[in-house]
Amino acid sequence: MTSRVMAEFDLLLPYSVSEAVTLLASHGDKAAVLAGGTDLLVALKFDYAVENIISLAQVPGLDKLTYDPEGGLTIGARVTLVDILKSADVKEHYPALWQAAKVFATPQLRNTATVLGNILRASPAGDCSLALYALGGTLTLESASGRREVDLDDFWLSYGVTARKNDELAIALQVPAPQAGQKSAFRRMTRVTEDLSKLNAAVCLQMDGDKCLSARVAMGCVGPTLVRLPKVEKILRQAGITPDLLQEISDTVASEIAPIDDIRSSADYRLKVAGVLVKRVIMLALNGGNDQ
């Protein structure tokens, strides 16, 4: 099938963000950024080739994961999945993200794979991307001409394609501080634990007692990008969350997704179980992470 030998490229190792951005400006579409490399190296061993690889390994200042009750969570470009798992702040304030990190890949990969790499890969199955889509966030991109911010809602354009321009380096993701009564959760379904998701769902609800004031509900593996479920979000906002309402939500999900047949599952199966998965992830959020 494949020799699994990487195509040739020049590895560039900048020592600062400004040096990295200058390299991106001069190499543009002939360069790829390397963070953890868990997607990029696999791609290079299969069918991808590029002239230059710009590694972030020696770039200082990108490994910060900070939480501030007012400002929220800042995830730097070199923050790994294991950094997320080890953060008590993430576990307490952003359970959806923590739960996604917990089941993500394998220990070795969690030690190297970055959160931002997952977002930049723009996979419709990305686990922590999905959790962050539900939680909401803004990505900071830097190029030689300056910085700009892009809302995650506008970032994933199609399969593997993002709003990032060729000469831009993703610096950090900013996740808003949790609102009063905020509850979030993530769940996925896989064939075996190490596999990529065949279906995943994440929610972020702002609750006032049993009334839902606002909701973000996101699903993966049901289209070319991660998707939000606006009808489900609207139903959630109408009334107290009762078993009847959850049933109505469950029945609505299939009308908002367009899964395909692939090696992990059939479209039919995904359509049948997606509603149940969304119902369960809502219950998980309401139970504060207890899977009952």
Add this chain to the structure above:
Amino acid sequence: MKKHAITLTVNGEERDLIVSSNRTLLDALRDDLGFTDTKYGCGTGECGACTVLVDGTTSINGCLTLAATMDGRSITTAAGLAHDGALHPVQQAFIDNDAIQCGFCIPGMVLKTISILADNPRPTEDEIRHGLEGSICRCTGYAKIVEAVQDASHRMAGVGE
């Protein structure tokens, strides 16, 4: 293709080498430095045969790491675990529990065990199984491998008490 002069500290010893841009850490260890205890299984991060420890106890896949990005780092392979002729307690526990069949996965399993126990000296069986994800044993001797990890945990706690 660009080449890079790098220094790796492998099993406590500094090694200078020159690697091509696309050289993986795994190939540098095996083919340039002779650490053939680190194995090549899948090449794509799934099997864990290529596992090494970075800076003491962090497990990574050598097959998905570019050697030139590891300049100045310290790497431990299974060959570096024995001290003064005595095996590391994790290695001895694998032998004493008959956890080794063909042996191909074992360097990775042993290193993963060290990283699990460094984080969590008394793991439950569930925690051990979750921690060993990413290391596949083709001989499927998982029950004995889990027992070996439990035994190693007792032995190492004993040493510290």
